[in-house]
């Protein structure tokens with residue numbers, strides 16, 4: 001069984017998806033981490049030559065040989081470059097912004113589409129991202145699109161940054177959310193949008209637990 005959870009930044013989709021994976025004993029695919037990992041390697045100049053980003057066979061080979069995604073319910077998702085765990089480096093602003101730009105590249109999307117489908121072989125899966133329900137797993141059993149008002153998401157983002165000792169005004173946060181939303185939803189390939197058969201959930205006034213409960217009851221209802 002495959003469950004997809006798509007949505008814009010700071011909608012809480014990754015937290016909910018991971019909890020849902022735990023609850024349903026599924027393999028969790030956080031697809032954003034793949035784009036982040038490649039963006040990080042690019043910033044670190046480990047993707048050489050950079051032109052392989054437009055060369056499907058070369059990029060496929062690079063990802064196959066160098067990038068490993070694994071998931072353990074206790075530790076969560078882990079991404080490695082060769083033998084080095086890089087997950088702790090993937091949440092910086094520089095990586096976030098580079099990942100959003102990289103995600104507009106059709107070759108990159110194609111490589112991660114195949115990668116995610118391979119990860120999902122022989123597993124029950126909860127996958128979160130932007131195009132999991134529309135492009136990567138169009139035949140998923142259950143599809144959700146989680147969103148929230150832009151100001152609410154900007155506040156969540158601001159609070160998250162605060163926890164990591166990064167000060168950001170609400171105005172700056174709103175501008176950033178707008179910029180990422182625009183890039184993710186206006187791109188040509190696999191833009192952020194709900195698939196026609198997904199349940200759309202606005203969790204502006206819901207906690208993570210309430211969002212999860214809502215998803216669980218919608219799954220029960222559709223079974």
Ligand code: DC
Pocket residue numbers: 009031032033035036096099100101103128129130131132180184
């Ligand atoms: O979910 P996230 O914020 O970790 O994702 C980082 C970037 O990767 C985001 O700006 C858009 C891109 N992304 C994507 O285009 N498609 C996905 N399925 C997941 C992420």
